[in-house]
Amino acid sequence: MNHIIELQRVWKRYDTGGEVVEALKDVDFHADPGEFVAVMGPSGSGKSTMLNVLGLLDTPTEGTVSLDGQDVTDLSDREMTVHRKRFIGFIFQSFHLIPTLSALENVEMPTLFGDDPTARDRATHLLERVGLGERLDHRPDQLSGGQKQRVAIARALINEPRILLADEPTGNLDRKTGRSVLDLFDEIRREDDVAVIAVTHDPQLGDYADRTVELIDGRIQ
Amino acid sequence: MSVLDDLFRRVPALLMARRNLSRNRIRSGLAVLGIIIGVLAIASLGMFGTTLRTGATQQLGDIGNEISVSPNFQEGIEELTERDVDEIRRAVTDGAVVPVRSESKLVSRGDRQTVTTVYGMENPGALYEAEQGRVPDRLRQGALVGSGTAGLLDVEPGNTISVDGRTYRVAAVLAEQQGISLVSPNNAVIVPIEDVNGTGYSQVVVSADSGQAANESAVAIREALNEREERVSVFELQSITAGINEFFGILNAFLIGIGSISLVVAGVSILNVMLMSTIERRQEIGVLRAVGVQRGDVIRMILAEAGLLGVAGGVIGAILAVGAGVALNAFVLNDPLATFQAANLLYIVLAVGFGVGTSVLSGLYPAWKAANERPVEALRK
Numbered sequence: 001m002n003h004i005i006e007l008q009r010v011w012k013r014y015d016t017g018g019e020v021v022e023a024l025k026d027v028d029f030h031a032d033p034g035e036f037v038a039v040m041g042p043s044g045s046g047k048s049t050m051l052n053v054l055g056l057l058d059t060p061t062e063g064t065v066s067l068d069g070q071d072v073t074d075l076s077d078r079e080m081t082v083h084r085k086r087f088i089g090f091i092f093q094s095f096h097l098i099p100t101l102s103a104l105e106n107v108e109m110p111t112l113f114g115d116d117p118t119a120r121d122r123a124t125h126l127l128e129r130v131g132l133g134e135r136l137d138h139r140p141d142q143l144s145g146g147q148k149q150r151v152a153i154a155r156a157l158i159n160e161p162r163i164l165l166a167d168e169p170t171g172n173l174d175r176k177t178g179r180s181v182l183d184l185f186d187e188i189r190r191e192d193d194v195a196v197i198a199v200t201h202d203p204q205l206g207d208y209a210d211r212t213v214e215l216i217d218g219r220i221q
Numbered sequence: 222m223s224v225l226d227d228l229f230r231r232v233p234a235l236l237m238a239r240r241n242l243s244r245n246r247i248r249s250g251l252a253v254l255g256i257i258i259g260v261l262a263i264a265s266l267g268m269f270g271t272t273l274r275t276g277a278t279q280q281l282g283d284i285g286n287e288i289s290v291s292p293n294f295q296e297g298i299e300e301l302t303e304r305d306v307d308e309i310r311r312a313v314t315d316g317a318v319v320p321v322r323s324e325s326k327l328v329s330r331g332d333r334q335t336v337t338t339v340y341g342m343e344n345p346g347a348l349y350e351a352e353q354g355r356v357p358d359r360l361r362q363g364a365l366v367g368s369g370t371a372g373l374l375d376v377e378p379g380n381t382i383s384v385d386g387r388t389y390r391v392a393a394v395l396a397e398q399q400g401i402s403l404v405s406p407n408n409a410v411i412v413p414i415e416d417v418n419g420t421g422y423s424q425v426v427v428s429a430d431s432g433q434a435a436n437e438s439a440v441a442i443r444e445a446l447n448e449r450e451e452r453v454s455v456f457e458l459q460s461i462t463a464g465i466n467e468f469f470g471i472l473n474a475f476l477i478g479i480g481s482i483s484l485v486v487a488g489v490s491i492l493n494v495m496l497m498s499t500i501e502r503r504q505e506i507g508v509l510r511a512v513g514v515q516r517g518d519v520i521r522m523i524l525a526e527a528g529l530l531g532v533a534g535g536v537i538g539a540i541l542a543v544g545a546g547v548a549l550n551a552f553v554l555n556d557p558l559a560t561f562q563a564a565n566l567l568y569i570v571l572a573v574g575f576g577v578g579t580s581v582l583s584g585l586y587p588a589w590k591a592a593n594e595r596p597v598e599a600l601r602k
C-alpha cells in the first residue's frame with residue numbers, strides 16, 4: 001500500500017458533439033517510488049490521456065486518483081496546481097522549453113513564482129548533473145535536441161518530485177541520444193527514489209523498465 | 222543593471238513579461254507607439270489648452286483688478302455726482318478711486334491734428350504708467366498723451382499740444398496698454414479734470430490691489446449707492462476673466478477628450494497584440510501551468526507585459542509631450558519655461574496614468590483567457 005500514485009477504476013470519456021469517445025476504460029494502475037514503468041500501446045489507445053490524469057492535468061470522468069495515499073480526484077484547480085508542483089515532474093516529447101529563457105532560467109522556471117532562495121543553486125547543480133554545466137546561459141535554440149531534453153529533465157527535477165511523467169521522451173531523439181536520456185531516468189529513479197512513468201513507442205525503453213503496461217483501446221491488458 | 226536584475230528576481234512576472242516582449246520587438250514597438258501617440262495627444266493637447274489660457278490671461282492683464290462704476294441711464298441718471306464719488310471712496314477700502322470725465326475734442330500739434338477722446342482725471346497715476354516723462358500723482362496742469370495719439374501727432378514730453386484751442390505742455394507719453402482696459406489711454410489725451418466741461422463724472426474707475434479686493438469693492442459700492450434706487454451700474458472685468466477661465470476649462474476638456482480617443486485606439490491595438498501573443502504562446506503557458514504556476518501568476522505575467530508596454534509608451538510619450546510643450550510655449554508665449562507649471566504636470570501625470578491604465582485594462586481579457594485555458598488543452602498539438 002505504499003503506491004506513490006494510483007488510479008482506481010478510472011474512466012475518461014470525451015463528449016465530442018454526439019459521439020462519446022471512451023479514452024480510458026476502467027483503468028487500474030499504480031506506481032511505487034523508484035519504479036520505472038513503461039506505458040505502451042498503439043496510437044489513440046489513451047496513453048497520453050492516462051498520463052494527463054496521473055499528472056493532475058486532467059480529471060477522470062469516473063474513478064479515483066490517489067497521490068501518496070491521498071485522494072486527489074476532485075481538487076480545485078489551485079490545489080491541483082500546488083500538488084503538481086510538489087509531486088510531479090513533466091517531460092514532453094517536444095521538450096516545451098521557454099524559448100526566451102536561458103537553460104538555467106528554464107530549469108528555475110517552476111520555482112519562479114514563489115519565494116525560493118536556493119532555487120538557482122539547485123538549478124545549477126541539476127544542469128551539472130545532466131551534463132550541461134557549461135551551457136547554463138544558452139537559449140533553447142542554441143541547444144541540440146538531446147541537450148534540450150536534458151534541460152527539460154532538470155526542470156522536471158527542480159522541485160524534487162516523487163513522480164516523473166514522460167510522454168514519449170525519446171520520440172524526437174535519435175537512438176543514441178535517446179539512450180542517454182533513458183540512462184538519466186534510470187539514475188534518477190535509483191538515486192532519488194522517484195517513480196518514472198514513461199509513455200513510449202521506443203522498444204529500447206523496455207530494457208530499462210521494471211514493468212511494462214500495455215494499453216489497447218483504453219484498456220490495460 | 223543589478224538593480225534591474227534584483228527587481229526581476231523579486232517580481233518574476235516582470236522578468237517573464239520583459240522577455241516575452243523582446244520576442245517580437247517590432248510588434249511590441251508598434252503597440253508602444255500607439256500608447257506614445259495617445260499619451261502625447263492627451264498631454265500636449267492639455268498643455269496647448271494651458272498655453273492658450275496663459276496667453277489670454279496675459280492679454281487681459283490686470284483687468285480683473287479693476288471695476289468701473291457708471292451712472293444708470295435706465296433710471297435717468299446721466300452722470301455721477303461729487304456725493305456719489307465720496308460714497309464710492311468710503312466703500313472702497315483697498316484701492317484707488319479715479320473719477321473720470323470724458324469728451325471728444327480736437328487735439329493738434331503744429332499742423333497735425335486729430336479728434337480723440339479727452340479724459341479729465343485728477344489722479345491718472347493710479348491707472349497708468351509713463352513710457353516717457355512722468356505721470357504726476359495729481360494732474361493739475363499739463364497733459365498725458367496716449368501712445369497712439371503721441372505717434373499720430375509725433376509728440377514727446379516737453380512739447381506743447383493744443384486741445385480745443387487750449388495749450389498744454391506734455392508731461393508724459395503713456396505706456397501702451399496691452400489687452401483690454403476699462404479706460405484705454407492708447408488713443409486718448411488726459412488732462413486735469415477741471416478742464417473738461419461739466420460738474421459730474423461719466424464714470425469712476427476703481428483700481429484695487431487684487432481681484433478679490435476689486436470684487437469686495439464692487440459689492441460694497443452696490444450696497445452703498447444702490448440701496449434706495451439703482452443709481453449706478455458696476456462693471457467688474459473679473460466677470461469676463463471668470464467667463465474666459467470657464468471657457469478654457471471646457472476647451473481643455475474637449476481637447477483632452479479628443480486625445481483620449483487616440484488612447485482608446487492604442488488600447489485596442491494592445492488588446493490585439495496581447496491576444497495574438499498569448500494565442501501564440503498557448504503551449505508555453507500550458508507548460509507553465511503544468512509545472513505548477515498558478516492561474517493568478519499567469520494573469521500577473523500578462524498584465525505585467527501590458528503594463529510594461531503602457532509604462533514604456535507613457536514615459537516616452539510624456540518626454541515627447543514636454544518637448545512639444547516647450548516648443549509650443551517658446552513659439553506662442555516666448556517663454557518655454559511656462560511649460561513647467563502645475564496644470565501641465567497634472568496633464569502629463571493624467572496622460573501617463575491613462576496610458577498605463579488603458580494598457581493594463583487591454584491586457585485583462587487576454588490574461589484572463591490565457592489563465593483559464595486548461596493546460597491539457599493547451600499542451601495538445
Ligand SMILES: Nc1ncnc2c1ncn2[C@@H]1O[C@H](COP(=O)(O)OP(=O)(O)OP(=O)(O)O)[C@@H](O)[C@H]1O
Pocket residue numbers: 014015016021022023041042043044045046047048049050
Ligand atoms: N480533448 C479530447 N477530445 C476528444 N477526444 C479526445 C481528446 N483527447 C483525446 N481524445 C481521444 O482519446 C483517445 C486517446 O487519445 P490519447 O491522446 O490519449 O492517445 P495516445 O495513446 O496518446 O495516442 P498517441 O500515441 O498517438 O499519442 C483518442 O481516440 C483521442 O481521439
Ligand SMILES: [Mg+2]
Pocket residue numbers: 047048049167
Ligand atoms: Mg499521446
